[in-house]
Amino acid sequence: MDAAFDLPLLEPDGLERVDAARNRERILSAATRLFDERGAGCVSMDEVAEAAGVGKGTLFRRFGSRAALAAAVLSERERGFQEAFIRGEPPLGPGAPARARLIAFGEALLDTLEAHTELLLAAESGPERYSHPAHVVHRLHVTLLLREADPRCDAELLADTLLAALGADLFIHLRGLQGMSLQRLKEGWGELVGRTVPAIEPRSVDHAPTEPSAGAARTAAELAAAEPAEI
Amino acid sequence: MDAAFDLPLLEPDGLERVDAARNRERILSAATRLFDERGAGCVSMDEVAEAAGVGKGTLFRRFGSRAALAAAVLSERERGFQEAFIRGEPPLGPGAPARARLIAFGEALLDTLEAHTELLLAAESGPERYSHPAHVVHRLHVTLLLREADPRCDAELLADTLLAALGADLFIHLRGLQGMSLQRLKEGWGELVGRTVPAIEPRSVDHAPTEPSAGAARTAAELAAAEPAEI
DNA sequence: CTACTAAGCGGACCTCAGTCCGATTGGGTG
DNA sequence: CACCCAATCGGACTGAGGTCCGCTTAGTAG
Known part of the structure; x- marks a missing residue:
């Protein structure tokens, strides 16, 4: 209850809602693919979000920054x-x-x-x-x-x-x-x-x-x- | 004539038009003052340009980036x-x-x-x-x-x-x-x-x-x- | 003094990282 | 099964860095 005080970004596994976990996976694999294809630096965050099928807010919620x-x-x-x-x-x-x-x-x-x-x-x-x-x-x-x-x-x-x-x-x-x-x-x-x-x-x-x-x-x-x- | 091929950013002195030199000075001193006053990182490039009394284009022409x-x-x-x-x-x-x-x-x-x-x-x-x-x-x-x-x-x-x-x-x-x-x-x-x-x-x-x-x-x-x- | 040219100017414009907040939904409770 | 709360979602919005291009002006030739 009061003990669940870990930063979500550092300890993502365990008490993660299923949709959250799914989105994290999606984002990671989309980003990996795009970075490989076009080289990081030629990929905007909007593109990653779109490719992952999530909103920009979600992307930044999970990863904080580019x-x-x-x-x-x-x-x-x-x-x-x-x-x-x-x-x-x-x-x-x-x-x-x-x-x-x-x-x-x-x-x-x-x-x-x-x-x-x-x-x-x-x-x-x-x-x-x-x-x-x-x-x-x-x-x-x-x-x-x-x-x-x-x-x-x-x-x-x-x-x-x-x-x-x-x-x-x-x-x-x-x-x-x-x-x-x-x-x-x-x-x-x-x-x-x-x-x-x-x-x-x-x-x-x-x-x-x-x-x-x-x-x-x-x-x-x-x-x-x-x-x-x-x- | 054909020999003046130095990059303007690296060799600013010498064959610099007087208005260019004046603006470079203005920018540098405005930036110095603003950075000192408010701390760099709390000063936008627009502000520097304004304080220096030059356009944003000029600012970036001379210094390339923040x-x-x-x-x-x-x-x-x-x-x-x-x-x-x-x-x-x-x-x-x-x-x-x-x-x-x-x-x-x-x-x-x-x-x-x-x-x-x-x-x-x-x-x-x-x-x-x-x-x-x-x-x-x-x-x-x-x-x-x-x-x-x-x-x-x-x-x-x-x-x-x-x-x-x-x-x-x-x-x-x-x-x-x-x-x-x-x-x-x-x-x-x-x-x-x-x-x-x-x-x-x-x-x-x-x-x-x-x-x-x-x-x-x-x-x-x-x-x-x-x-x-x-x- | 006038005309010419190229360097310099400047602000409108674009892109993109990062934020905000109302709508949505997971998942536990009675 | 119905309800509720909180975590999550997502896209509109903001702010700043950086670019573009038509206008201006310094310096030069005649």
């Missing part, structure tokens, strides 16, 4: 990626040393950027970007890996800083406008992480700053808890 | 900053070791971000951001410093990567939304550069990759050439 819709479409496709770095095989998934996982993570993220450049242009690209569920998951992942590799560093800050090097805007600039190869970007990432993060996690360092526990299993566990992440 | 106008206003204020890192006193200006200059540069940039957060919200924030004259100057500066400190690294790529850590979006997120202190951000930058860039520039390294010359004077010289930078 950028958020693009992000939602993007997120659907990123599902597999999240699975891979949370529960997949090493070196991306748990099991490998933190630094190797970090490098693999960046390379995989660069691959998904390469694959979805088109959509990225339409998606969120302001400070809001950092509040997006997908980014939040990435940040948490990187933060935990950093803390594991080097308990003394300012992991939260460093995580966002490193992730900035994998940002969509920067990618589009370097890859598209500057014409750098994907290979080169990956090497650059490897180099950056290599210099920034110690190779071997210190065995029994005196103390981790605030958080008491730290270990290889931690990352997966903590992420698994916060994870279903409707992105 | 974001570009904000960027132009920002740039005027950044003049002093450019002077400082190109020709100022060490450690920001020439004379100090590359790594120290890099750290000083980042800290100074963070200061200007702190001072102009308001405007940043309205300014360019997409891939175009990287084509902005101010960013181009920053990138060149950082690239040259990196090349000086470590001739073997991929300086161009690393420069953009490091600069991403000083991006406006990220700053707003970390400082405003996450509430990190300016001090903490500066320390994070110092830490990042400290880990990424070698402390002492290698004395007589076997070979610099492509560019033959390298030295402390170089940075200032090359920038001075490309510099008047109407930002």
